[in-house]
Amino acid sequence: MEAITNFLVSFPTEFPVLWILVRIVVIVLPLMLAVAYFTYAERKIIGYMQVRLGPNRVGPKGWLQPIADAVKLMFKEIIIPSGANKFLFVLAPMLALGPALAAWAVLPFDDGMVLTDINAGLLYILALTSVAVYGVIIAGWVSNSKYAFLGAIRSAAQIVSYEIAMGFALVGVLVAAGSLNLSDIVRAQEGGLLHWFWLPLLPLFVIYFISGVAETNRAPFDVAEGESEIVAGFHVEYSGMTFAVFFLAEYANMILISALTALMFLGGWLSPFQGSFMESWFTWVPGIIWFFLKILIFGFLFLWFRATFPRYRYDQIMRLGWKVFIPITIVWILVVAVAVVYKFPIWFD
Amino acid sequence: MRPENYQAKSHPPSNEYELNFGPNHPGIEGNYALRVKLRGDRVIEARADAGYLHRGFEKLMEGRLWIQNIALVPRICVPDPTPMEVCYSLSVETLCVLEAPERAQWIRVMQLEMSRLAAHLFAFGGHAATTGLYTNMFWGVADRDLILDRFEELTGGRVYSIYNLPGGVRRDVPDGFLERLAALLDYLEARLEDYDNLFFRNQVFIRRARDVGAMTREQALEWGVTGPNLRATGLAFDVRRDDPYLIYDQLEFDVITQQAGDALARNLVRRGELKQSIRILRQIIERLPAVPGPVRVPIPNPLAWNAPAGETYTRVESSKGELAYYVVSTGGDKPYRVQVRGPSAMHAVRVLEKLSVGARLEDVAQIMFSLDACPPEVDR
Amino acid sequence: MTFEKFLFYFFAAMVIFAGLMLITRRNPVYSALFLVLAFFNAAGLWMLMEAEFLAITLVLVYVGAVMVLFLFVVMMLDINVAEMKPGCFITYLPVGILIALTMVVEMVMVVGPNHFGLDIYASPVPHAPGYSNTGELGSMLYTIYMYPFEIAAVILLVAIVAAIGLTLRRRPDTKSQNPSKQVLVKRDDRLRVVKMPSESKMELK
Numbered sequence: 050m051e052a053i054t055n056f057l058v059s060f061p062t063e064f065p066v067l068w069i070l071v072r073i074v075v076i077v078l079p080l081m082l083a084v085a086y087f088t089y090a091e092r093k094i095i096g097y098m099q100v101r102l103g104p105n106r107v108g109p110k111g112w113l114q115p116i117a118d119a120v121k122l123m124f125k126e127i128i129i130p131s132g133a134n135k136f137l138f139v140l141a142p143m144l145a146l147g148p149a150l151a152a153w154a155v156l157p158f159d160d161g162m163v164l165t166d167i168n169a170g171l172l173y174i175l176a177l178t179s180v181a182v183y184g185v186i187i188a189g190w191v192s193n194s195k196y197a198f199l200g201a202i203r204s205a206a207q208i209v210s211y212e213i214a215m216g217f218a219l220v221g222v223l224v225a226a227g228s229l230n231l232s233d234i235v236r237a238q239e240g241g242l243l244h245w246f247w248l249p250l251l252p253l254f255v256i257y258f259i260s261g262v263a264e265t266n267r268a269p270f271d272v273a274e275g276e277s278e279i280v281a282g283f284h285v286e287y288s289g290m291t292f293a294v295f296f297l298a299e300y301a302n303m304i305l306i307s308a309l310t311a312l313m314f315l316g317g318w319l320s321p322f323q324g325s326f327m328e329s330w331f332t333w334v335p336g337i338i339w340f341f342l343k344i345l346i347f348g349f350l351f352l353w354f355r356a357t358f359p360r361y362r363y364d365q366i367m368r369l370g371w372k373v374f375i376p377i378t379i380v381w382i383l384v385v386a387v388a389v390v391y392k393f394p395i396w397f398d
Numbered sequence: 399m400r401p402e403n404y405q406a407k408s409h410p411p412s413n414e415y416e417l418n419f420g421p422n423h424p425g426i427e428g429n430y431a432l433r434v435k436l437r438g439d440r441v442i443e444a445r446a447d448a449g450y451l452h453r454g455f456e457k458l459m460e461g462r463l464w465i466q467n468i469a470l471v472p473r474i475c476v477p478d479p480t481p482m483e484v485c486y487s488l489s490v491e492t493l494c495v496l497e498a499p500e501r502a503q504w505i506r507v508m509q510l511e512m513s514r515l516a517a518h519l520f521a522f523g524g525h526a527a528t529t530g531l532y533t534n535m536f537w538g539v540a541d542r543d544l545i546l547d548r549f550e551e552l553t554g555g556r557v558y559s560i561y562n563l564p565g566g567v568r569r570d571v572p573d574g575f576l577e578r579l580a581a582l583l584d585y586l587e588a589r590l591e592d593y594d595n596l597f598f599r600n601q602v603f604i605r606r607a608r609d610v611g612a613m614t615r616e617q618a619l620e621w622g623v624t625g626p627n628l629r630a631t632g633l634a635f636d637v638r639r640d641d642p643y644l645i646y647d648q649l650e651f652d653v654i655t656q657q658a659g660d661a662l663a664r665n666l667v668r669r670g671e672l673k674q675s676i677r678i679l680r681q682i683i684e685r686l687p688a689v690p691g692p693v694r695v696p697i698p699n700p701l702a703w704n705a706p707a708g709e710t711y712t713r714v715e716s717s718k719g720e721l722a723y724y725v726v727s728t729g730g731d732k733p734y735r736v737q738v739r740g741p742s743a744m745h746a747v748r749v750l751e752k753l754s755v756g757a758r759l760e761d762v763a764q765i766m767f768s769l770d771a772c773p774p775e776v777d778r
Numbered sequence: 779m780t781f782e783k784f785l786f787y788f789f790a791a792m793v794i795f796a797g798l799m800l801i802t803r804r805n806p807v808y809s810a811l812f813l814v815l816a817f818f819n820a821a822g823l824w825m826l827m828e829a830e831f832l833a834i835t836l837v838l839v840y841v842g843a844v845m846v847l848f849l850f851v852v853m854m855l856d857i858n859v860a861e862m863k864p865g866c867f868i869t870y871l872p873v874g875i876l877i878a879l880t881m882v883v884e885m886v887m888v889v890g891p892n893h894f895g896l897d898i899y900a901s902p903v904p905h906a907p908g909y910s911n912t913g914e915l916g917s918m919l920y921t922i923y924m925y926p927f928e929i930a931a932v933i934l935l936v937a938i939v940a941a942i943g944l945t946l947r948r949r950p951d952t953k954s955q956n957p958s959k960q961v962l963v964k965r966d967d968r969l970r971v972v973k974m975p976s977e978s979k980m981e982l983k
Contacts, residue, residue, distance in 0.1 A: 098533055099536035099537065100540045137811075167830075168830075168910045169834055169910075169911075172838065172912070175842075176835075179838055179841070179842025180837065180841055182842070182846055183814070190849075190853050195415065195417055196417075199439065202854075205849075208846075209842075209847065212842065229912060278759055278762075278763060280424060357600075359526065359529035359531040359600065359603045359606055360530030360531075360606070360760075363439070363760065365605060656968050657967060657968050
């Protein structure tokens with residue numbers, strides 16, 4: 050017994066690489082499960098919004114539907130278009146999924162509960178999300194299909210444009226927090242609902258989340274998929290597991306964007322009742338629960354958007370990104386900078 | 399095509415390319431194809447490729463008895479079958495100098511308006527789906543289903559009712575039908591508010607659909623556009639009012655027009671017509687019980703029914719536009735020739751080809767659905 | 779060999795491999811993708827030198843933006859690769875060797891044994907874990923290098939304006955929507971409800 054305890058206690062220091070691997074698995078496995086059930090939630094929620102029932106055949110109330118889907122996709126044949134470069138064709142979905150998972154390395158779930166607490170966390174996130182576009186571009190090009198290529202071009206242009214708005218919104222956050230470290234950014238929002246950055250950075254908050262929706266190619270910015278126009282866009286030639294990986298990447302990205310928005314603007318693991326008379330009632334709630342609840346809010350918004358908005362047209366998306374979002378973010382960065390320099394009360398004093 | 403050879407060798411270098419839009423494409427209605435030539439994502443040439451649904455109705459009708467054709471005609475247009483039955487019945491009645499009893503005429507108008515409601519709900523639901531707003535489509539289909547329930551109660555058939563025949567309708571309305579129809583109308587009217595909030599007042603949709611596939615009144619007249627598509631260009635032409643058939647001249651309704659002639663205007667016309675159809679149906683519910691009489695006149699033995707020689711052109715207003723049957727009889731027990739003038743044949747071929755030019759690729763599906771063309775009716 | 783050393787050789791080998799592939803591939807898209815790989819490994823090398831800001835910026839700017847646009851162009855080029863004979867490579871080889879030699883000579887002159895080495899520069903001491911390269915860089919840029927930094931920014935702005943000015947063209951043959959017109963439209967411009975009595979029934983002839 051004592052040997053086991055000793056082993057467990059000394060494990061992190063004795064086998065640092067193994068210990069990191071264990072922690073990665075502890076993050077990624079629940080994440081993949083969350084992705085699977087996010088698809089279920091999407092189909093159910095949108096189903097109810099559209100006066101349908103959604104999946105209800107596999108398992109009680111359709112609970113096993115995502116599992117059934119995964120099994121089905123696993124056993125489907127992967128058809129590689131003739132003349133396509135096999136290596137790139139298979140690599141593309143992995144390039145799409147990789148960054149969405151790697152970004153979780155720097156995300157703090159609770160105070161100190163983070164895989165790697167690096168100083169340049171925000172930059173790391175920005176770099177990774179900018180790399181995710183390669184999966185889409187390569188997939189569209191290597192598929193040898195006009196529809197796929199059109200989808201890839203649209204998506205690449207869209208992601209590159211919205212990255213700028215997103216990056217500027219994050220600049221506002223780091224000016225306000227005075228740090229690139231995600232844990233420090235959350236700590237800078239201490240003090241309850243009104244102290245979180247969503248209020249002083251309201252335009253940036255809105256722009257960041259909308260850009261996030263655009264970045265993940267979700268409705269109403271899903272021109273890269275554009276079902277009624279270019280069928281399924283960049284992944285039109287993908288089937289079986291390769292398609293499933295694209296699918297996973299899309300949903301993992303949605304969860305990632307929700308988590309980032311929660312961290313940067315809704316105070317991550319912080320309790321909303323901090324500083325109010327209700328604070329003592331909720332001290333038993335661990336921070337990670339608050340964090341998950343905040344993720345759920347944005348996850349739901351993603352689904353809600355999809356059920357209630359038609360798709361933007363490509364030029365409208367570009368206009369929105371370049372002519373509306375980027376100017377607003379630049380102006381608001383100035384506003385935030387002035388507020389920080391003059392120690393504007395309640396948030397920056 | 400290999401990635402190394404993105405363009406076939408024989409092609410001269412060019413930034414134009416062709417894209418097959420259909421026949422298996424989520425942005426196309428039914429089995430129908432458009433071949434578009436694109437420069438960037440602008441269409442520079444569009445060619446409709448019809449014929450995937452050609453079943454030869456007009457020829458088939460020449461081999462069937464006058465009354466047998468009733469079972470054939472509704473299949474010409476799946477979303478809006480009733481005008482087909484009614485229009486064919488009217489043309490046979492004209493040939494045989496019959497007139498349906500007044501009560502049958504009222505029931506026919508009731509069916510026509512129910513069918514128009516169902517078809518319009520389907521039409522703008524489909525348009526919403528081309529812009530990615532599937533919610534509206536599912537709502538439209540769900541609400542259309544309630545109308546189909548009433549059709550089932552009235553006629554026994556949900557989609558193809560085969561209820562009208564030369565000389566009247568098959569049977570009278572069931573007991574309590576009108577009350578249930580009234581309740582459905584109340585529900586639909588309340589529901590229209592939801593559609594407005596989701597769709598017609600949705601700023602994203604309005605910006606998508608406005609100025610897309612716009613045509614002027616002159617162009618519309620030149621191309622033979624009818625129905626809501628014509629009214630969307632500002633011309634108040636409606637067969638129901640301008641050449642009234644059945645008992646439309648006893649009913650009160652407005653002709654809805656829009657000035658812009660674009661995809662949005664076409665849908666707003668349909669939206670307005672939903673309200674007018676409900677208004678017409680309410681009048682029918684109120685006045686039908688007082689209309690006396692049988693619902694059909696005696697007709698000769700259908701197996702030996704020789705219509706007098708002659709020809710007739712009979713038109714009605716279907717949900718898609720002016721629908722007409724040109725029927726020629728040489729005095730036999732079968733039609734000599736039947737020509738169906740389907741509105742979609744104009745809308746989905748010539749008009750679609752012309753409106754697509756210069757549009758963006760993503761608007762092609764919108765133009766097609768906003769014209770509310772029905773591919774089975776194009777091919778016949 | 780320590781772990782860091784192993785990483786260094788790994789990244790260095792990958793950079794050289796990617797560079798070689800970059801210049802030997804016949805399809806420009808593959809070349810561009812190998813350039814991306816080279817950038818990644820160069821970023822890894824910088825990371826080893828504790829220059830995490832530069833490393834991440836390399837990925838963010840070059841991989842995430844510049845190369846995406848580059849690929850964009852290359853993918854749309856109308857290149858028939860079958861026509862690009864391997865002879866091209868041989869034809870340009872002398873010029874290439876000349877340029878490469880010049881560069882090697884220049885590099886030796888700058889970082890040769892006379893100017894570079896442990897006896898001239900002491901081996902850098904690893905910084906404490908809390909040290910932020912980003913912050914240091916920022917305080918340098920905005921104090922000592924203020925003017926060069928601002929001037930570079932202005933030059934870039936001019937370049938953006940010039941690029942847009944050069945490529946902007948109007949296409950008269952397309953149907954575009956004018957958003958400002960769309961917003962200003964009024965109800966009366968579009969909608970007209972006609973109320974008129976029904977015509978009397980036509981007589982059958």
